[in-house]
Amino acid sequence: MDLRQIQYFIALFEDGSVTRAAKRLNIVQPALSMQISKLEAELHQKLFERGPHGMTPTDAARQMYRLYTPIMRDIERAREQLSRRDAIVTGRVALGMVSSEAESVLPESLARFNAMFPQVEVSVADGFSAQLIDAVEAGRLDAAVINKPRGRLTLDVVPLLDEEMVLVTSAALGPQLPPTLELAALADVELVLPTRRNGLRGVLDAALLAANVVIKPKFEIDLLNTIVQFVEQSSVATILPRVVVQRKVDQGVLCVRAIASPPIVRHIILVSHPKRPLGPAALALIDIITEEIRRVTTGTALA
Known part of the structure; x- marks a missing residue:
């Protein structure tokens, strides 16, 4: 396995198509297919299944993507730093x-x-999306990673990633539910949700409104850690992004179930002030945070 093969693999994983990945890499399609075949032979693992909608990654491919993407980004940044000896x-x-x-x-x-x-100082503030937008506009923050609001913004906006929200229950005490639920079925589930001040609740309410579905949570709490602990210790369920609960899912403490017809998708964006461009350190930190979110959430099977 060499760096070129890993680069080819990452491009194919992210683009989901040999045609698009080859164009992105500026190579011919047979060369890409040949390198992926060599990689599969070396690993003794099938990495992609070819289907009518493109190349679908296997579980082995998802694990490889999570492991190698941060490494490749670090290599690229190291190369950039070394090329600027005095920078x-x-x-x-x-x-x-x-x-x-x-x-x-x-x-x-x-x-x-x-x-x-090591020579860069970092200050991180958390809060609701509206609060963070105000702080960026006022110059108290260089940038903020937030849930995309429904209204228009006067700030510069960069889409970072989209993430489906999932139904979360206790592995030991939660109700018996199918692996996938339709959005309308959530009306019959006892729920704890963030309050309407929270951007996550806004994402959920927008999806419910579009689908003409009404749900009434039994509990409303803004502290996400408290929500997760409450669900863990009760039969009450919640709806949160996978990144919030993935560690406890991996530990076998919580279960997640997909929501379909339609899914609930939250859009994570970066906002910054148009008159205050971000420097290389800020951009690097944002890239790392985005990679970590993808690493946690990409390709984990539903419980």
Whole structure:
């Protein structure tokens, strides 16, 4: 396995099509297919299933993507730093994050960032999306990672990723439910949800309104950690992004179920002030945070 093969694999995984991946890499399709076949032979694992909608990654491919994507990004940044011998990144980054992301991926992200940029100071604030938008507009924050609001923004917006929200129950005490539920079926489930001040609740309410579905939560709590602990210890369910609960799912404490017809998707965006461009340190930290979110959420099977 060499770096070129890993680059080819990552491109195919992200694009889901040999045609698109080859175009992105500026190579011919047979060359890409040949390198992927060599990689599969070396690993003794099938990485992709060919279907009518493109190339579908296997479980082995999802695991490989989670493991190698951060490494490849670190290599690219290391190469960039070494090519600028006298360019030592310094300064301070003030970043805002909604709590669903801050609590889930921030420790790992900061550890990676500190190893790469030891001379940069970092300040991170969490809060509701509306609060973080105000802080960026006022100049108290360089940028913020938030849930995309329904209204228009005067700030610069960069889409980071889309993430489906899932139904979460206790593995020991939760109700017996099918692996996938239609959105309308949630009306019959006892729920604890964030309050309407929380951007996650806004995403849920917008999906319910579009589907003409009405649900009435029994409990409303804004502290996500409290919601997760409450669900863990009761028969009450919740609806949250997978990144918030994935560690407890991996530990066998919680179960998640897909929501369909339609799914509930929250859009994570980066906002910054158009008159205050972000520096290399801020951009690097945002890239690392985005990678960590993808690493946690990509390709994990539903319980």
